[in-house]
Amino acid sequence: QQQVKQSPQSLIVQKGGISIINCAYENTAFDYFPWYQQFPGKGPALLIAIRPDVSEKKEGRFTISFNKSAKQFSLHIMDSQPGDSATYFCAASNGALGGADGLTFGKGTHLIIQP
Amino acid sequence: DSGVTQTPKHLITATGQRVTLRCSPRSGDLSVYWYQQSLDQGLQFLIQYYNGEERAKGNILERFSAQQFPDLHSELNLSSLELGDSALYFCASSPRGAHYGYTFGSGTRLTVV
Numbered sequence: 659q660q661q662v663k664q665s666p667q668s669l670i671v672q673k674g675g676i677s678i679i680n681c682a683y684e685n686t687a688f689d690y691f692p693w694y695q696q697f698p699g700k701g702p703a704l705l706i707a708i709r710p711d712v713s714e715k716k717e718g719r720f721t722i723s724f725n726k727s728a729k730q731f732s733l734h735i736m737d738s739q740p741g742d743s744a745t746y747f748c749a750a751s752n753g754a755l756g757g758a759d760g761l762t763f764g765k766g767t768h769l770i771i772q773p
Numbered sequence: 774d775s776g777v778t779q780t781p782k783h784l785i786t787a788t789g790q791r792v793t794l795r796c797s798p799r800s801g802d803l804s805v806y807w808y809q810q811s812l813d814q815g816l817q818f819l820i821q822y823y824n825g826e827e828r829a830k831g832n833i834l835e836r837f838s839a840q841q842f843p844d845l846h847s848e849l850n851l852s853s854l855e856l857g858d859s860a861l862y863f864c865a866s867s868p869r870g871a872h873y874g875y876t877f878g879s880g881t882r883l884t885v886v
Contacts, residue, residue: 690873701775701863701877702816747816751873760806760818760831761875 662750664764672772677735679767681748684729688750692761693722693733696745705746706733738771745769776800777878779864785884791852794881798845798866804828805847806875807839810861822847823869854885 663682671677681691689710694702708715708722708731715722721734735742748764776799786792798805807819809832818831822841833839836854841847851858861882865875 692875694877699879701777701865701879703775703877704875707874749816760808760821760829761816762818763816765815 662748662762662764664748664767666767667765668768668770670770670772671738673738673740675738675771677738677742677769677771678732679746679748679769680730680732681750681764682728682730683750683762685750685752685762686729687752688762690751691722691724691731692749693720694747694749694763696747696766702747735769738769740771740773743769743771775876775878777864777866777876779862779878779881781881782879783882783884785886786854788854788856788885790854790885791850792854792883794849794851794862794864794883796847796849796864796866796878798847798864799876802866802868802876803845804867804869805841805845806865806867807833807847807849808863808865808877810863810880811859816863819849851883856885859883859885 692707693705695705696702706717706720719736724731745766747766749761751761778797780795803824806821809817819833820839821829825841836852839849861880863880865877
């Protein structure tokens with residue numbers, strides 16, 4: 659199975675709060691797990707990515723937590739700001755092997771940060 | 774500006790017609806990927822070209838085809854268009870052939886009427 663399941667579908671967080679988006683996958687051959695941010699009228703932009711050999715990666719206010727045994731990974735946005743309001747997509751690939759699936763994306767989470 | 778250029782930004786055409794979407798990858802990137810984004814299906818991988826050759830094929834319909842030219846720009850051809858083909862079509866590029874580190878363009882919004 660190539661599916662990546664993402665939740666929640668939408669999320670409202672107060673300014674300064676922590677936004678958490680979760681993803682689960684089935685294919686144990688996946689070796690690359692990026693998160694993309696998309697603003698209306700724009701293409702998805704790579705935010706942060708992780709490989710399965712580490713359990714956490716942090717870049718500024720954005721952190722990926724990865725649980726290989728549970729086949730889950732999540733995005734945490736600390737001190738969420740109104741400018742973070744966007745749609746977020748998790749994705750996965752067996753990038754080194756390439757293959758017919760490209761990047762498999764979750765369905766997206768529409769995040770709204772309230773001032 | 775991501776460095777990946779897609780034209781046109783918007784396209785409105787009738788059912789049964791054929792259109793061509795164009796993509797110029799970031800300078801130095803050898804791989805080009807095409808994705809379709811729709812409300813019900815989300816982002817779906819269509820096809821990848823690497824240095825002029827087809828590398829991987831995803832959920833691409835037989836009515837759709839693509840190619841990558843010697844200057845590395847790519848074109849996605851959509852023919853016998855149906856209402857259900859209305860979607861955002863994104864091109865992405867990466868330096869090599871593996872599915873890492875994509876950079877997406879801003880997309881072409883296709884409306885079939």
